[in-house]
């Protein structure tokens with residue numbers, strides 16, 4: 423067999439998430455692949471999100487009974503099959519005609535939680551009706567506060583179990599591929615009949631026009647009581663990267679914190695999420711669960727995040743790659759790959775349950791350098 427045959431076969435039958443990325447690239451129009459795959463400006467943080475995981479080593483323990491591995495955990499009291507959830511990402515119909523319905527069904531099949539994006543291409547009602555996955559609803563607070571309130575109310579009526587407030591997007595990051603491609607995106611389905619989103623961007627990106635036309639850049643900590651006053655659902659805050667903001671989040675009474683830099687699509691040169699996870703975990707001191715997203719591509723990444731204190735991680739692009747390549751089945755395959763990799767990582771590290779993964783199972787770059795002194 424020639425090398426060409428080998429590489430074709432490899433891409434046709436992906437064995438890891440990064441191979442799904444290549445399948446997605448082939449399946450999608452360039453404009454949409456760039457939208458899904460890209461980050462802000464120099465994409466420094468985009469690279470760092472993945473590379474920072476590579477700087478952490480795992481310290482395995484040997485001769486433990488790992489004949490049965492239990493990957494399950496709980497998030498806000500809901501049992502899930504593994505410490506991995508689906509991050510909110512917009513516009514799944516750009517990847518597959520079934521859109522978020524396919525993603526939700528895959529989440530349900532894999533017994534995990536899907537966070538539905540505020541800017542989805544299926545309505546939150548359609549997603550609620552299509553499967554019995556536990557679902558959270560991600561919220562951007564709009565200049566039209568009444569419309570955000572309406573979305574929260576609809577999420578609550580339709581059985582979403584938490585509101586994930588995205589707090590890192592007062593304006594949209596500068597995503598240069600979208601500007602160059604003059605990306606055109608559909609109107610978010612949840613806003614149909616509520617708000618016209620036909621905004622025009624000077625710079626060419628339809629995503630930028632949409633987000634900057636709708637999101638309220640004045641929304642701040644003092645406004646969280648308003649959000650709490652309109653819902654009984656627990657609120658998770660997404661976009662925390664410092665201990666200062668973690669403490670503020672506790673003060674305003676959130677039910678959980680998601681350490682996130684929005685998949686490096688907002689502020690370039692913000693830190694890789696895995697590099698600040700521990701700072702946030704220490705500040706929170708176990709008062710609420712801490713989650714992480716950004717750059718998780720391997721079971722070993724999940725293991726490292728859990729060892730550094732995350733209750734679970736969320737994956738964004740991997741799900742989109744699976745969806746673009748193979749629809750609902752592709753999303754399932756991606757989730758199952760991560761699950762299998764995590765299971766093997768735990769077995770080889772001597773951990774038979776998620777609780778057994780501890781801080782002493784990993785060594786950061788900083789610690790590696792200190793140990794050489």
Ligand SMILES: Cc1cc2nc3c(=O)[nH]c(=O)nc-3n(C[C@H](O)[C@H](O)[C@H](O)COP(=O)(O)O)c2cc1C
Nearest residue numbers: 458509510511512539588684685716717737738739
């Ligand atoms: C194409 C795309 C769309 C996204 N849309 C949203 C969104 O609508 N709301 C949101 O809070 N985060 C959004 N995010 C950020 C994700 O929730 C998540 O933080 C990020 O994708 C995690 O990094 P990863 O893609 O490396 O896993 C989006 C990310 C991508 C890649």
Ligand SMILES: CC(C)CC(=O)C(=O)O
Nearest residue numbers: 512541594629632633687
């Ligand atoms: C701006 C939104 C429409 C989607 C989003 O959050 C993203 O693309 O990162």
